[in-house]
Amino acid sequence: MTWSSVLDVAGAVCLLLGSFLCMAGAVGLIRFPDTLSRLHAATKPQTLGLILILAGLASTLRTWAAVTTLVLLAATQFFTSPVSAHLVARAAYRNRLVDPETLEVDELSDALDRSGRDSTR
């Protein structure tokens, strides 16, 4: 069992797990009831699934150029996907797509109430 075959097997496992996570996120996107929970399901393939697939690709290619590019891609994905998820959640709140009955903690509505304005609902 040489190093290259070990890395090949590890890469194959990572690719398989990443694809499975993409499919799990898609199933969650179909089955979950509202925008915020769909966002919760959607961020799984965006971070962990993509990281697993890129790790599998890196351990399959095994060159420094590939590894550095993939690390850069994973880093940008780590920085950008929370930003876009936050923007979508904020837009969902502002467009009254969030049902307050489904929330355990709603700090934004409490803060708006305390500020003396009409809150969203």
Next chain:
Amino acid sequence: MTIVLGISLAMLGAAAALVLVRLFRGPSNLDRIVAAEILLVIVIAGVALESARQRTTTYLPLLMILGLVGFVGGVAVTRFMSRDSDEHDAAEVDHPEPRQQPEGWEQS
């Protein structure tokens, strides 16, 4: 390796089909934005699988560009979708004084 890539590609295809259903049905446009971002992640994963099958680094800049374009597109459409304010009927309410920072919020 070929079998693993086949199974992975089948799972990605099923995921893309489900995401397309959500993209078609999605009650609001925000659901469609979320679905479109996931669809782009699935496309990135598919290109990565093809790159692993051929063992070439040719597709790596394509992966990079797809990731950045997905972020910029999602943010642009979301900004276009969202209202200016959290408050109810903000367009009709006139604001005599500037909005106060709520208590308990830390100034950052």
